[in-house]
Structure formats: C-alpha cells, structure tokens
Amino acid sequence: MRAKLLILASSIGMFGWGAVLPYQYAYAADTRGWGSLAAAAASSLFSVGALVAAPVAGRLSDRFDPVRVAVLAQLLAAAGVGGLVLSDSPVTFLLGMFVFGLGLTGAAPAKQVLVLRWVGTDDRRQTFAYKFTGEAIGMAIGAYLAGRLVNLDEVHGLDIGFITAAAGFVISSAIIFGAGIGAGTHPDSGFEGSQAASSATPREAIRAIFATPALRWTAVITVTLALGFYAQFESGLPAYALTVLHVDSTAIGTAAAVNSLVIVALQVVVVRLTARRSAPSLLLAVGSIWTLSWIVLSMAQFQPGIASALFVMTFGIFAVGETMYSPILNPLTASLAPKGMVGQTLGTFAALQTTFSAVGPLVAGALLGAGLADGFLGLHIVISLVAVYAAWRLGAAMRRDRSRAEHPSRPRVTIPEEGTPAGVDVAREPEGGTPGEALHPPAVLAH
Secondary structure: HHHHHHHHHHHHHHHHHHHHHHHHHHHEEEEEEEEHHHHHHHHHHHHHHHHHHHHHHHHHHHHHHHHHHHHHHHHHHHHHHHHHHHHHOOOHHHHHHHHHHHHHHHHHHHHHHHHHHOHHHHHHHHHHHHHHHHHHHHHHHHHHHHHHHEEEEEOOOHHHHHHHHHHHHHHHHHHHHHHHHOOOOOOOOOOOOOOOOOOOHHHHHHHHHHHOHOOOHHHHHHHHHHHHHHHHHOOOHHHHHHHHHHHHHHHHHHHHHHHHHHHHHHHHHHHHOOOOOHHHHEEEEEEHHHHHHHHHHHHHOOOOOHHHHHHHHHHHHHHHHHHHHHHHHHHHHHHHHOOOOOHHHHHHHHHHHHHHHHHHHHHHHHHHHOOOOOHHHHHHHHHHHHHHHHHHHHHHHHHHHHHHHHHHOOOOOOOOOOOOOOOOOOOOOOOOOOOOOOOOOOOOOOO
C-alpha cells in the first residue's frame, strides 16, 4: 500500500510540472520578452539547482528518514514554482527556477530510496515502472489541460500552471508524509540490518562509487542518455521546433502529451516483455531508439508540410525508449551501490545527469542561435551512439563480474585507489537478467 501511495504522490507532483514544462521556454522568451538567452538560462539554472540538491539529498536519505527528506524537498519545490507568479524580471524568474530545481530534484533520490525500502527485490523493476508511468500520466494530464488554459499572449497567462504545480507538490508531500507514518522496511528489501550509512566523506564516497567498472559505464550511460533527450526536452527541442521548423506552439504541448501517453500505453507491456532481459541489453536498445528519434527529427526540416507531425511523432518514439530507461537504470544503479551508500549513489548519478543537462540548453541555444541546426541534430546522433557503445561495454563488465562470482578462486578487484574509507564494500555484482536478482548473497550485496 505504501508503494502505491508513493506512486500516486509522484503522479500528482508531476501534474503541475506538466502544466509548466512545455511552455516555460516560450513564456520567458516571447511572452515576457526576455529573449532566448534568458529562457535557456532558466532551464540551465533549474538544472544547476538540481545539481546542488541531488548528492546532498541522497546523503541525507542514507542518514535520516527519507520520508522527511522527500517532503521537505517537495515543499521547497512548491515555494520555488509558486513564487514564479510574482516574478516580474529575468532575475527573479531565474531565482525561482533555481529554487524549483533544488526542491524537485532533492526529492528524487529520497523517493527512490523509499521504493527500495518499501518494496521487495523481486518487485522493484515493476514498481519503478509504475512510478514512472504515474509520473507520465500526471504530466500528460497537466500538459493537456494547460494547452487549453495557458495563454502565452498574456503576461500572467502561465500563472495557472505555476499555481497548479505548487499545489501538486504540497498534496504530494502530504501523501508521502501519511504513507511514511509507522513505515518499516520490507522483509525482502535487503535493507534490514545492512544499510547503516557509511561514514565516508563525500570525496571518499565518490572514489568508492566509481571504483566499480560497471558503475563507471553506468555513469557514462546516464550522462549520454540524459544528453540525448532529457537535456533538450525542456528548451532545446521546443526551440528547434519554433525557430527551425516554425511549428505552432500548441504542437509542443501536444508532443509532450503524446510522449506521456505513449509511456502510459506501453509501460506495463514493455515491463512484462523485458522482465527477463538483462539491463545492459535494454539500455543498448534505449540508445538505439534515441538515435532513431534524432534521425526522424532531422527529416522534419526537409518536409515543412508535415514538420509538426514529425516533431510530435519523434516525441512518441522517444517515449518507447523511456519505457525501458527509468525502470532499468535506477534499480541497476542501486544494485551496484557500495554498502550504506544507496541514496548517495543515486544522488551522485542524478547530479551527473543534471550537470550535463545544465549544459544542454546552452549548447542548443548557441547552435540554434548561430543557425547551425544540422550541427545540433548531428551532435545528438553522435551522443546517442556513444550511449549504445557504453551499454555494450557495461554488458561486458557485468559478464566479467558474473564470471568472477562463478569462479571465486579467481582474484577479485576491490578498491585499487588509496584513501577509500574503511568498511566500504564495492566488490559486488550487478543485477542479473531477472528483476532484483543479485549475484552476491544478501550479506554482501546490501539491497
């Protein structure tokens, strides 16, 4: 029941965000007349706020009650997005977006830790999938309704979106707080008695996390897949649609809604079809789908009559990859995390993702502003291909780890660097082809 309430809370939180996300770039750049640079900077500052919050919130989730961390972070997000109603200058708008990013991303690792604590290992991939689907439903409904309520011709035409987002986070926080009252740890979660927070310093924790080759390749996948779509979802793709394809702004909201609806329609089916597939093979498929999406989008500028349709279709293709991305990547990262560092590992990877996501809007603004649309498209095709290669290397690393587990007489690499904190165990194997499967016994793999 607690996991279901967490899914509901995540969905409600994303409802308001869906009402803001597709329109914030056009609102800042055109409605307020602050220009494309300010609009791109708003998206980047949102990501910078996320970068600051993610590792801190992850560490706090290991040391304190993750329910409280999630609630406080979402209330901060509500304050940030609600305050945008009062913004009357680029400076206050940028500040509000920064605070919004702090709160929204600060809640993410805490909610991921709650899934890991409240759900057994066999059900994690499915629960992450349902959580992702719930968030997609919330975003789809928010984007759909906002398309009929938001008026980008009026200075305060997006206020309804800001207010809705703030209310959504407040309600979501109340649900999570209620679900956490008297909550314990699921007996099959692997957390009970084994997840005392590590005493490592942040620097030592980073070294411990990246001492595992599989985690290093997972980090590359996290970065490239984020750059290949999510970094451009908020501003780069809408900017390309408006400035190069010259589509109507309503097509952007339609594309976001289609993206979410495809996820909702396919998520459960994809989880069932891929339940026995290994994580690296699925992430390789995601990178391939990202590549195909950018190729299809490249065709749109040569077909102006159907440019809007191709743009919307591209978001639908991206969504097919998303049905595998979130349910796979989060449990995989958690299964590889050093003991006592699950939240911090998730937060560190979120920080990596947002670091590069912060660069994404600026790169898009520079390339599109200079009229280099082909460079914008080509760059993201290359990035997506790098993700494919990284997933292939991750599979090789996991097979080596599996071979060591099957032949324990072979030497095993732990931490080659000096300065790794005592008591941090990073010699562990990743999840196998089945959801929640661990190659080490629970005493070693603390998940």
